[in-house]
Amino acid sequence: MSLLRVCDDRASGLEAPLLPNGLTTEIDGLIRERFEVDKLLAHGIRPPRSAILVGPPGVGKTLSARWIAFRLNKPLWVLDLTTVMSSLLGKTGANLRMVFDHAKANEAVLLLDEIDAIAKRRSDESDVGELKRLVTAILQEVDSWPDSGLLLAATNHPELIDPALWRRFDAIFQFPNADVTTVERGIRRFLGRDAGNFETYIGMLADALKGSSLSDVERSVTTLRRRVLLKEASPAEVVVSLVSPHIEELDKAHRQTLAIELAKSQAYSHNRIMELTGVSRDTIRKYAGPSPIKGRSGRKDA
Ligand SMILES: Nc1ncnc2c1ncn2[C@@H]1O[C@H](COP(=O)(O)OP(=O)(O)O)[C@@H](O)[C@H]1O
Ligand SMILES: [Mg+2]
Known part of the structure; x- marks a missing residue:
């Protein structure tokens, strides 16, 4: 048996x-x-x-x-x-x-x-x-x-x-592959009590993870939660590490939101954020104020 x-x-x-x-x-x-x-x-x-x-x-x-x-x-x-x-x-x-x-x-x-x-x-x-x-x-x-x-x-x-x-x-x-709506519902479910922390990013995560199975979505979301809980990174940083391979597919509004949140979390210089998200420094400065790290490209481990 x-x-x-x-x-x-x-x-x-x-x-x-x-x-x-x-x-x-x-x-x-x-x-x-x-x-x-x-x-x-x-x-x-x-x-x-x-x-x-x-x-x-x-x-x-x-x-x-x-x-x-x-x-x-x-x-x-x-x-x-x-x-x-x-x-x-x-x-x-x-x-x-x-x-x-x-x-x-x-x-x-x-x-x-x-x-x-x-x-x-x-x-x-x-x-x-x-x-x-x-x-x-x-x-x-x-x-x-x-x-x-x-x-x-x-x-x-x-x-x-x-x-x-x-x-x-x-x-x-x-059973078809999950569509983007199902992926988004999955992200919310797998975020559980952390959904509030990630609310700004749910749309872009769904966009980046569309086409993945819910089992993969669950694994990615669990990694995000773990890294934020253990203070390894801010929500904006863990999100950018996950969406960066798909950054070109994200629409402009999503990329802007991410750039601004990254700037606010002060984890990267504006130059680095521009590299990561393709959003111009002017736009970043306009919404998030001046770059915290002058003249350097900031942390590279995105
Ligand atoms: N449709 C779904 N709804 C909710 N969770 C899902 C779904 N698909 C996968 N998962 C998550 O991924 C895990 C593995 O899925 P599983 O049912 O074993 O996939 P399959 O049998 O199709 O390979 C589930 O236990 C669940 O946590
Ligand atoms: Mg199975």
Whole structure:
């Protein structure tokens, strides 16, 4: 059973994943249908018993599976196929069958995470047969999963999924890359109680981080918070270190705000701020007063 990880968020609670509205509606629909299993069955309609979550890494697939289980008031059982496939195949088939039976008996929500790992495994002669049996076993499970349970799968590589497996899922949820609005909501959420300190910068951070996964956004925001909390730098300084690779994509207003805040924090000379932000010294002086550091280019470690 060491292949199985249990995520139970019922005690601590869980915030809804940040997703585009359309996807949230689809996921809410699945949850509602799962709540109404009896009503559906009474009308001779089968409830959805399986769903596959598809999208790039770090967009919230595993988190959404946790969310679905949490909303259904159940723990989530996670079977990470990457781990399963890296373990010796020999006994895996039998162990997996045990996991499936156990999950069905408990009416659990079971997540087959990174399910593409099965296709990725390069098999030598000796385990080709075992691998085939494994895929067949999973196909059968998806087909025969009881109405009382929910079987989820997640993948970053839909192209690797056996088409026969693919069409067996009752629902397919496509997770797109986060759009700029979602990134901004993520920044606010991950800033938590520090959101006030960074309010001026949230727009430009969203602009700089758009296109990143929320998992990456979370990491960047946590770094910012840590550096400011430990007084390694002012909010303006940590923001400039994060946005500087994207500085040319930022609009003028964002660059100006950043330049002025940097000038006010007195961390850099106006020359250096001009280099970092592309905002003219005149503009900086106009809004922030004279440069604190005369004739030098200030600290270089931006
Ligand atoms: N849509 C999202 N909403 C909120 N947090 C997210 C979202 N996507 C990613 N995260 C953050 O990044 C972490 C990793 O995301 P995860 O669900 O494991 O991504 P995936 O399974 O798609 O690779 C989450 O635990 C969460 O902290
Ligand atoms: Mg995942």
